[in-house]
Amino acid sequence: MNKQKRTEIFQRLRAENPNPQTELEYNSTFELLVAVVLSAQATDAGVNKATRKLYPIANTPEAIFALGLDGLKEYTKTIGLYNTKSANVIKLCQQLIENHNSQVPDNREDLEALPGVGRKTANVVLNTAFRQIAMAVDTHIFRFSNRTKVAPGKNVLEVEKNLMKFLPKEFLLDAHHWMILHGRYTCIARKPRCGSCIIEDLCEFKEKTE
Structure with a gap:
């Protein structure tokens, strides 16, 4: 795919949604971090349902740590892999509290040193909370990048590097959200909704649907 086509794709996505936001609900960087840790292999809607009950009761490192593991599980038990995720949140x-004065760090090294925080989670927090250029590649972005041919790659790290390399700089800050939302609602996994897609004529996917 050439640069002109990539530019046009993201111009259209931006025009449709000039200020894209995550669908995870949060009111602080810490709330976002916990929500992203809980969202691995789970839906944002499912996480929001749990955190709507949790955050009014406990929404700081001290308050959640004080709940203890069993106390936290009462709020997270509807989320997949909640045992492991809850243990990670407590350790996190x-x-x-012990290493960062209860503040979420704003750099990759410190974020990835936290339990339950991998590269993707760190990228989400850096991009969404701290407005740093970072590309968190989830299943939606991986699918979008390979289907459209915007930035194909064999694995998530390769796609991440290709997106950072090939996307025009003016789109890098918000591209993560545009691609997730497009993958979640239009370029869906089983049968993409090509007929209602605003970039159908630019997309290089060969098996388009009506």
Whole structure:
């Protein structure tokens, strides 16, 4: 795919949604971090349902740590892999309290040192909370990048590097959200909704649907 086509694709996505936001609900960087940790292999809607009950009760590292593992599980038990995720959140809170004055760090190295925080989670927090250029490649972005041929790659890291390399700089800050939303609602996994897609004529996917 050439640069002109990539530019046109993201111009259209931006025009349709000039200020894209994550669908995870949060009111602080810490709330976002916890929500992203809980959202691995789970839906944003499912995480929001849990955090709507949790955050009014506990929304700081100290408050969640004080709940203890069993107390936290009462709020997270509707989310997939909640045992592991809850244990990570408790450990994460402890580390924030002990090592970071209860503040979420704004750099990749410190974020990825937290329990339950991998590269993708760190990228989401850096981009969404701290407005740094970072590309968190989830299943939606991986599919979008390969289908459209915007930035194809064999694995998530390759797609991430190709997006950072090939996307025009003016789109890098918000591209993550545009691609997730497009993949979630239009370029869906089983049968993409090509007929209602605003970039159908630019997309290089060969098996388009009506």
